[in-house]
Amino acid sequence: MLVKLEYIWLDGYSPESNLRSKTKIWDFDPAQQPKYNTLRENGPCPEELPIWSFDGSSTQQAEGNYSDCLLKPVRVIVDPDREKAFLVMCEVLNPDGTPHETNHRNQISTQNFDKNNEDFWFGFEQEYTLIKDGKPLGFPKDYPAVNPNPQGLYYCSVGVRNVNGRKIAEKHLNICLGAGLQVTGINAEVLLGQWEYQLFNKGAAKASDDLWLSRYFLHRICEEYSVHVEFHPKPVEGDWNGSGLHTNFSNHQMRDEGGEVYFTQICEKLKESHKEFIKNYGSSNELRLTGEYETADIHTFSYGVSDRGASIRIPLGVVNDEWKGYLEDRRPASNADPYKITKLLCEVLVGVESLVH
Numbered sequence: 001m002l003v004k005l006e007y008i009w010l011d012g013y014s015p016e017s018n019l020r021s022k023t024k025i026w027d028f029d030p031a032q033q034p035k036y037n038t039l040r041e042n043g044p045c046p047e048e049l050p051i052w053s054f055d056g057s058s059t060q061q062a063e064g065n066y067s068d069c070l071l072k073p074v075r076v077i078v079d080p081d082r083e084k085a086f087l088v089m090c091e092v093l094n095p096d097g098t099p100h101e102t103n104h105r106n107q108i109s110t111q112n113f114d115k116n117n118e119d120f121w122f123g124f125e126q127e128y129t130l131i132k133d134g135k136p137l138g139f140p141k142d143y144p145a146v147n148p149n150p151q152g153l154y155y156c157s158v159g160v161r162n163v164n165g166r167k168i169a170e171k172h173l174n175i176c177l178g179a180g181l182q183v184t185g186i187n188a189e190v191l192l193g194q195w196e197y198q199l200f201n202k203g204a205a206k207a208s209d210d211l212w213l214s215r216y217f218l219h220r221i222c223e224e225y226s227v228h229v230e231f232h233p234k235p236v237e238g239d240w241n242g243s244g245l246h247t248n249f250s251n252h253q254m255r256d257e258g259g260e261v262y263f264t265q266i267c268e269k270l271k272e273s274h275k276e277f278i279k280n281y282g283s284s285n286e287l288r289l290t291g292e293y294e295t296a297d298i299h300t301f302s303y304g305v306s307d308r309g310a311s312i313r314i315p316l317g318v319v320n321d322e323w324k325g326y327l328e329d330r331r332p333a334s335n336a337d338p339y340k341i342t343k344l345l346c347e348v349l350v351g352v353e354s355l356v357h
Contacts, residue, residue, distance in 0.1 A: 003028045003043075004085035007052055007071050008216055009092050012060035012102045015283035016231075016335050019216050020059055024052060042180060043086045046073040051093075061092060061102055068095055074105065075209040080178030087179070087216065089209045104339040105205055113204040113346040120346055121255075121326070122207035123184070123200045123248035127334045128218065129193055129235040130165040131228040136193030136236060138164030148192050151240055155190045163188045168221055169195045175217050181210050190241040190293075204342035211338045233333035234287035242288030242295070243334035247341050250326035251349045258324030262352070266327065267303040267312050269348050274301040274311070280340040282333025289331065296330065 005024045010017035026049070033040070034048035056062025056069035070093040079085035092100040099106035113120060130137045140146040149161075157163045169186050176183045176197070186197045199214055201207035215229075222229050234242045253262065270277070278285065278298060289298035296302050296311040303312035305319055311331050318325035332341050 001028050001030070001084065002026070004079070004082055005044075005049065005088050006079060006082075006085065007073070007088050007090050008213070009054070009071055009090045010102060010104075010212070010337075012056070012100075017102065017337065019212065019219065020054075021216065022054065024050075026050070041076075042078050043076055046076055046088070049073040049076070049088060052090075056092075061100060066095070069093065069100060070095065070097065075206065075213070077179045077181065077210075077213060080175050081217075081220070087213055089213055104337060104343070105208065108205045108208070108339060108343050108346070111343070111346070113343065113350075118202060119252050120204050120342070120349070121200070121202050121250050122204065122338075122342055122345075123198060123326075124207070124211050124338065125196055125198050125244070125246040125248070126211065126214070127189055127194060127196045127243040127245065129191060129230040129232075129243060130168060130195070130222070131193070131230045131235070132226065136164075136191065137227065138192040151190050151192070154188060154192045154194075156187050162192070164193050165195060165227075168218075168225060168227065169197070171221050172214075172218050173197065175221065176214050179213070179217070181214055183214070189243075191236060191243075194235070194241070194243065204346050205339070208338035208342050231333075231335040233282060233285050233335060241293045244288065244295075244330065245282070245332040245334050245336050245338070245341070247329045247332055247338075247345070248326050249329065249342075249345050249349075251353070253353060254326060254349075255324060258318075258322060260323045263314060263318070263323055263327070265352050266348065267314075269352050270303075270312060270329075271301045273344070273348065277331060277344055280337070280344060281331050282336035284335075285331075285333040288333060294330075298331075 005026050006021050008021040011020050052071045053068045055067050057064040057067040061069050071090040073088045075089040077087050079087050092103050135143050153162045182200045184198045189196050201210050286298050289295045291297035294308045302310040304310040305314045306316040313328040
């Protein structure tokens, strides 16, 4: 059976990488189990797919006189929007098979943060803004000469005056669910034309793969509507909320044992490396992390129970459940690379765990 494999990778642009993809037609026999330990889920497993090459000189990942880079499949999901098709998330390798310098995913694998997927859990809250003709959906035709109503009525709203882009958000939800991605909810956000979806998975690399794949689906859907998906953390200047990628995280000890002392140790450890985290949490984040609009100031680390103005929010449910559960890192910008986020958070959790034991 011939199937479409959409090989997806991250390019070498900075400060943020862009998604790239191309289609391979491949002969897939569902009845023939591969000779690998990895079992097939809803399609081929990454290990049985061929490594493919691309022109790295066109993606700022190689020079023209030695331009081939390699694509190593690492995650496969169904593509519900195409017949007999799968999305294939890939790592970029050098011609000799070593990880490319832009391959941040490999740093997670080499540190064995995914050795036990039951340990590290991540829930992303991905905010984004839908832009058409240079302004968010729903903004007046003559903006900025004419402004929309101030923010306040748009969050989780309904009705044509207060919400825009629902068809895109709903189609994205359905495609992600059809692909097996664990989307746990969607909602309209504080800025008109801004939306959010929540995505969960276990394992640092797998959760991060899924976020990139969900972003890919969103970009592709918006092509149909000639709408741009904006992940900039401050999409509209002025008295408007920015866009973040709040990251909820936990390990087995947080969920099963907990304790106020342990949670405090984690927060204090995060405080020590605040500057390093901010460097890896997305560009232009200083425009969003101002201490206003439900954010902490970018230069100051803070944490608190049920505090959405803190760097780290300790959910009220954690306290009520005898200090068991998860933490929410509210610092990442909407354009942040989840591979960098999960790697840094895992390093802190492993470090605190070693101190405790």
